[in-house]
Amino acid sequence: MSEPTSAPTTSPQPEASPQPAAASGATIQLENLTKRYPGNPNPSVDDVSMEIKAGELVVFVGPSGCGKSTTLKMINRLIEPTSGRIRIGDEDVTDMDPVKLRRKIGYAIQSSGLFPHMTVAENIALVPKMTGWSKSRAKDRVEEMLDLVGLDPREFHGRYPRQLSGGQQQRVGVARALAADPPVLLMDEPFGAVDPITRDHLQDELIRLQHELHKTIVFVTHDFDEAIKLGDRIAVLRERSHIAQFDTPEAILTNPADDFVSGFVGAGAALKRLNLTRVRDVEIAEFPTVSVDDPLQQIFNTLRAGQGNELLMLDRRGRPYKWLRRGDLMRAKGSLARAGQLVHDTVTRDATLHDALEAVLTDSGGRVAVTGRRGEYIGVVDMETLMNSVHEMLEADRLTAAEHAHDLEELRHHRVERDLEGLRDGSEGS
Template sequence: MLDDVTKRFPGQTRPAVGGLTMEIPRGSIVMLVGPSGCGKTTTLKMINRLIEPTSGRIILDGDDVTGIDGDQLRRGIGYVIQAGGLFPHMTVAANIAVVPKMLNWDKARIQARVDELLELVSLNPALYRDRYPKELSGGQQQRVGVARALAADPPVLLMDEPFGAVDPITRQRLQDELLHIQSELHKTIVCVTHDFDEAVKLGDWIAIFDEGAQLVQYDSPERILANPANEFVENFIGSGAGLKQLTLTRVNEVDLVMPVTANAGDLASDTLSRLQGEGGQNAVVLDERGRPIQWLSRRQLARLDRHTDAVDPKLPVIGNQATLNDALDTMLVSSTGAALVTGPRDRFLGMVTVQTVMEAITAANDAAQQGSSSAPVGINSGVIERSDGASAPVEGDAAPAGQGTR
């Protein structure tokens, strides 16, 4: 919890963070978003006191930590630095082991922990443990950054644009990994991002800041999308709020459609007649382990004798942890109108269709109207001067929002 925290850098007329009070619910992911320079990193660094607040208090689990030794505090808080920030002269293993070493863990325990964490972020320990950061891709470096932050199993994790420098597909995978990790570990995570879609996907709560870390809205992704507090938030959300709600629904939460399936070796004419019987357009061919390998139209089936075990590399496949937004992307890229969904060990579970997606948008809108738990407390004290000379609003529509508004 931040309690009326202000940071004024030397020589600044306006504070970088002005009178911010913000409750961070335990075990949840809070996403901080806002324009560049609005004070996100400063806010984050005040939580572990890498930056000392000018005034106000930081309260962690009921304890006022504003006065305690900063180094000691930081050992209990994992921190993922903007743009990776690994030590270049240290191996992956040594990077991850930094905090456990400071805590005087014995060698065997550190080694075991390093391997466990590398597995957790999907890097094979045998391959990656002894490499140097420059021998890794950007996405891999960011994963090591996440592993390092988790090393001593801190209850609190601060992440500053942890997936900033990677391509959209790797980013999607890293996001899914973080959600997977969180579903097991239940950390309290505060994460900065520039990407509103990422905030919607990862956040239990989203804090939208304007200059000087003025909280414009602090609420659940559902309610922010359904009821943006003002024009600033609307602009931030960008167009297509309806589509963004798709990032709130995971494929494993919707009813899948089961198409006609066949196995490698089966007669294609049998498949075709079953397809015609059911009025379907495409059939899915599975390998001996139940994994989808081909997706054939009636035309393709008519030209075929028996199904082969060739794997179509362009198959529109997604995992069941993916969001409906990911599913829609996959459909659009392959222009197929459906995505094939796989579960554990890549087994075929069914399809998501455009119809499924449409129904989910309607359901999400209904759910947002009803609303559930109330938002955490978030407010700024006083009025601060903005650089354009206007004062930041503290009442009315642009209320110091989040105060359990709905």
Template structure:
């Protein structure tokens, strides 16, 4: 397809300086022997350094084939691939893959290797020293939120699905490649784990600024993760290549509208992060506070509920005045456990709205990168955001109608 995507309107999301590389696909094609037609036909696309581009389209449209041609796991039959201006269609494909990270569904970890050995695979192949590899493994485990002391020597079979995917991402990033390719990496985990992994990827990208090309069939996932989305038709023909907001508000045609689906305003909640809205303070106490301490805190704040934090500042229980033991006694177990019912600062407003509606309390605790408590977001804030989006849609619709009327 000859259409080339426009540059992102606001550039890559804010973060550190870019550590990615520009990618250019020029008239890229793939035809398998004996096939009636090409699987991928004449695709051209420019991807900026440090940008996250998501390829989305129906099953069989060629999105995974297009992705795998970038690191030449599938060899193109026509066209060129340039990374930072270098034509990589002619270089040694093994050398190419060592500088392009690759993460797939179900992690693809080697079952006979420990977590550390899986992560160290590419650094060892390219000749890093043992000390450098050891430090890098620990750094990568910490980066993806896994305790090195606990997970270093585990085998994949002793990990949950979400933990395996985190290790898979750590392995893909271990040699510090400028480009990361991800082929439906979160497709095989449950929805809650998938949301957490998406949030983790957003956090990592803010820190690392890699160039990420991500394949999914889930348009909501594309909206949440992408700086730009390429909606692909059959043979990877590009139907629209633009920012999530532009695709939601101005789909190019009926095919793209079908991917957007109903409720575009609500889908736009995936474009705003919890850190971008008003997060309010809520009274807290520590797990080692005594009953008199808690009573004094409740009296001082004039509230009926406090949030109990552990010694690392992470949310553990919601404690109401009615939960306090009578007659007075230990506080162990009093209140309602949080049990992971929190949202991170990188979670979307849609995630936060689902969390608030699920627990029925009208609020949810917000946590930082290490799970530490940072505040609370409530249903009022979220509904204000929804109303702003709906009002924005009405203003846009009015401008479009006025424009059409003027042209007439």
């Protein structure tokens, strides 16, 4: 990147061409949506009706073969519905040109779906160019989208998909889906093919992006924990996409509609509620840090000046690198190359308390480093903070249960009084 030059002060600067406003989400309405395949007596999707609010992230979750992906693909008409209507915003898109429709809807799938013969930049710019964007605007958009998903444009612009890790490919896939600024984003098990740690970070990234962009997102998964973590609302689907329950994660966890939904919630509903609170909602503490480039004596001085027995060493990009204890420094003998414990796990501010607790429990130090969108160090969350949050959550649950029991008792009391009043009126009339 070139150094900025100072602008002349004597001549007026040309006005920057106005950029179009970013598209926020659009309402999606499915009306009696049905899909039948020849030779099959039963529909794959049967008479589904639902409304997804603008800017909402809705998750379809259900057993394999229940029709959740088919329902998703009918929204952008990758699968044509047999009957029913689809409305996006104020527009009935059931009969419009499906190619034009798909250019207005972002689509991200498992294993990213990137074109292997195109560079990262070419993949991201594909839909903007197809919809008539100029070369310069598309180029600017590529850089903007790479930055948005936490990839350095200078590093990744000219790479090919085969040169990326699985997590990086998925980030580029999301960037491509959002490049033309669609109001609606469809995601079909997009994180299903990556390892659990990468998956957690990709989920956090999606939460952060949605926090900034407010798109309408429909997300398909078979993982109920993922649904709880991501969804504003969850549609639990039975066979043929019949809706068993369509509600907030909290409502489904605390009050499942029936045994089928309870089976999806599974054991440990109270612990699953840790997926409803983010790291950003609790106290992120400061922790003494040093840099990998700091002289050994300076590191000693920092440790002596602190109240604890441990430091966090950051790499040259300010990312967590090693936990260093006093004993490590005493044994260093002039070099820290082999001293300390490498940082194996971090969480972002958009991670859930469940993610943070898991990371803390697998670390002997009882804490986890919190990082920003490019992995830079922000602070730490420790076991005490997490346990206090759990206790507060359980106390709130107890109060809610007590209020519910009180309301039920009041209702029972009123019913008894009403019945007694009816008996009295009946006896007086006779």
